[in-house]
Structures are given as structure tokens and as C-alpha cells.
Amino acid sequence: MMRGLKIFVHCFVLSASVYSQQYYSSTPLTVLILDNNAPFSSKDASGNWVGFIPDYVKAVAAQAGLTYNLAVQADGVYGMPQADGSWNGLIGALASKKADIVAADLVITPQRLTVVEFPTPYIAVGLRILLPASATSATGLNYVVLKDGSDQEFLQTSPDPKVQAILANIQATNGWLTSYQDGVNRVLAGGVAMVGNEVQLRPYIDANPGKLKFADGEALAQSYYALAVQIGSPLRDQLSIAVSKVNEDGTTSALLRANKIGYIQRT
Template sequence: MKKQIVTLLVAGLAAVSGATVAAADPVKVGIAAEPYPPFTVPDAAGNWSGWEIDFMNAVCAQAKLDCVLTPVAWDGIIPALTSGKIDMIIASMSVTPERKQVIDFTDGYYRSKAVVIGLKDMTFDATPAALADKILGVQVGTIHQAYAQKHFAPEGTTLREYQTQDEANADLAAGRVDAVQADEITLRDFLASEAGQACCDLKGVVESDPEIMAEDAGIGLRKEDTELKDKLNAAIKAIRENGTYAAFNAKYFDFDIY
């Protein structure tokens, strides 16, 4: 689960107080424009696939919504929602207290812990003391960046920031950083790849910090879109109960990520 923190533009809410979604209108679904395998992956033609795309299609079909996929740069995705450029966010966004000050969320639709992976020839765990002399890669604008700045940097960890998780993983594989921190599911996907198997292993789960991190990913919504929230919560519940969720989940994972 991509547990990201985006700048909270509270002032933008006033300008869109009337930007609610009518049932018959197309619903613009914001995803991060950056690849986040196995959840969202673009091909050379710009077509998107992945677990979260299948989830979006299933939820929209169940809720009888005409959904339009709308890629948005991650650091602008909450402002895009509050300004009415998109109507909801399905982008592995963690439900955090900071975000809930500005937007609302549906019930959680999957969960993932935050972990650290690192080079195989180095022995350490995911604690501040063990990472004190290490170079740690994190994606900018994420809860992992915020966590590392709070817990690891003060103990001497050197942080290297990346625009995408793919870039952080590539630098880890090349030995330019000692470790990276991100969501367990996406990093396990990297560890299963040829590059990941060759270079790296799981070092450990980071200690929880509820003020920064949450394990649940929810669909992000404007606070006033209560009718849409109710429809989406009902749809999430229905696809869990009717087997649709299990069917597409099995395409990507050998366990239930819910």
C-alpha cells in the first residue's frame, strides 16, 4: 500500500464546496501518474493495468458508476480532488489523521505494513540504531519519507529522496543506497523480480507510528460527497462478499491483501 503524504491545501476546500458528484455524471478517478507495481502499471501506449485498476473497475461496476481513469502527478493529487479536477482517488492512499483534516475516505480496501529492504551483503534491521550509518532511499511526498525524517534521520541515517519508488528500487539494486523503505506489498513485488532477487532481502518491519502511518488504504473523497461515499462503501462490501475481489486478487497475490 503506497502510504503517501500530500501537502494539505485547506484553503482549496472553500472553492469547491459545491463540487459534488451526481449519480449520472462521469466520475473521474485519480490515480498516481507514476508506476506503482503491482497496483498500477502503464504500458508504452499509456494503458494502465494492475491490481488497483482491477479494483477500480470492480467497484465502479458494482456501484453503477461511469468511471474515467485520470492519471495525476502524485504531489498534486489531493489538490486535484479538492479543486474538482477529479472526483475520487484510488491510489493506495493511506488513511492518515493529517489527510482526514482535508478529505474523507471510504472504508479500507487493502492494508500493508511499512518495511525496509536492503542489500543482501549487509546485515541490519529496520530500527533507527541499525540504520544510523546507512543511506536510506524514500519516495518524496510519502509517509515513508515523513517517517524516516522523524525516526531515522535524527539518529544519523542519510536520506536520499526519489520521485518514484521505481527509481529508489533501481538505485538500491545498483548499490547507490543501502536500503529503501516503502509498503511491504510493493517491495515484496520488487524482491520477487530478477533485479530484486539478485540484490536484496527484507530487513524488517518498521515500528508503528499512528500519527504518520496507517496500514489501511481507502478511496479518497471530498468531505461533502457523502452519497458517493455510501455507494462506494456498499460496493466494496459487495465485491468482498460475492467473490469478485477474491478473483482479481488471485491474479496478483497468493494471499488476501484485504
């Protein structure tokens, strides 16, 4: 059973104006994804794409009547604003028109909405605190969070005093992570609590039975995964309609279950 999983169905009134803005092209679209990002997207021993994202893009594209080629984001990151005002990662590539669509476990955030657009989300997830199983709470522990991602952005923009206290602790102790695996290793070693996305953290809990758990209580925040397109692209509405249909007919749920995404622990 997929506890806590929310699949989105967005209803549209289909009109001539929607159809008139559909994307038509004689060449396939470029869909940018991440490698080594299981269970969302990675390559098997034969070099074939596997995971939720390749299958999900195939289903959505078929529904929308689109052809495409998959391409890999070279720097392997989701994207954060840089000192010169540009963006790196998937978001930067999309904003600079190097791709037509980004497909990943990409969180919709206020900052990202300034440079790209998102169709209907495909799943809602929460930002949670990961603890050693022996800990009763995060009291007395130092916090860590993945650097240059949506988790960090949430901490930096939330007005919640509890969240600001977590951010201050991270800044004081240099609790920035290079990967989720790095954070999990530090939590397992003891003395550390990790702020992270529950969907991404759940496989680590399953892989370490009796060693890891989520902190009691509600999530720090609710976030949403979605595809992304360039600002002003007619693909946004076209993809939203297609996403709504594959959400509604059960395709999205089936693909998430097949890849064991969305099994959320409630403690």
C-alpha cells in the same frame, strides 16, 4: 499464497438515511488515477488501461451503480501539503474538486484526512526496511525514503524514538528519493537501507532474487490503501458499501492475486 494480506470487510446498517445520501448524476464521475504505476495502473502498448486499479474501479462502480471516466493525474504524485497550504498530486486535485474519486495505491494518513475522506480500505500493508541481502541488519547503513509521500509523513509524525533516529539520519545525509526504483538501486549498490511500503517493495525483491530482503522484525507501521473522495461527499458511504461487497465476495482478493499485489515476505 498471499502471506500477510488483509482484506477489509466493513459492515453497514442499511437505512433510509444511507440511501437518501447516495450519489446520483446524469454525467459520469471523474475518477483520477496515476499512469506508469504498475502493477496498480498503467497503459499497455495499445493504450488500454491495465492493472489492479482499473479493474477494481470497474467492479466497485458496478456494485455501486455508478458510471465514470478515468483521468490521469498530470504531476504523477500522490500528494503532500505545500508551503501555501494547498496540496499537490491526487489529493490536491480531489480537495480542489477537480475529480470526484481518486483511485490508487493511496495510503490513509492523518494529514490527508484533513482535506479528503476515505471509504472502507481494500488492503492493509506495512512500512518496512529494505536491506541488501548480505546485510544482517540496518546498523551502520544510511537510510533513504521517498520524498513527498506517505512514507515521509509517517517518519515526520511518529513519536517512536527509533523512527525519529531514522528520520534524523535521512535529513543529515539528504536521503530523499525521487522514486522507489531510485531507492532500490541505492540499496543494491550497498551501504543504504530504504524505508518503504512492503507491497510496493515486494516486486523489487522478486525481481532481484538473493539480492534484497526486508529487515527482521515487525513493520515500522501498519497502513491502509483506499479510494478517496471529497470531504462531505455522499460517495463515501456508497463506495464503502460497494467496497465491502467486492471484498467479501472475493473480487478484491482475486484482482490482487492476478496483479501479484500483496505477496509479503516475512523474515
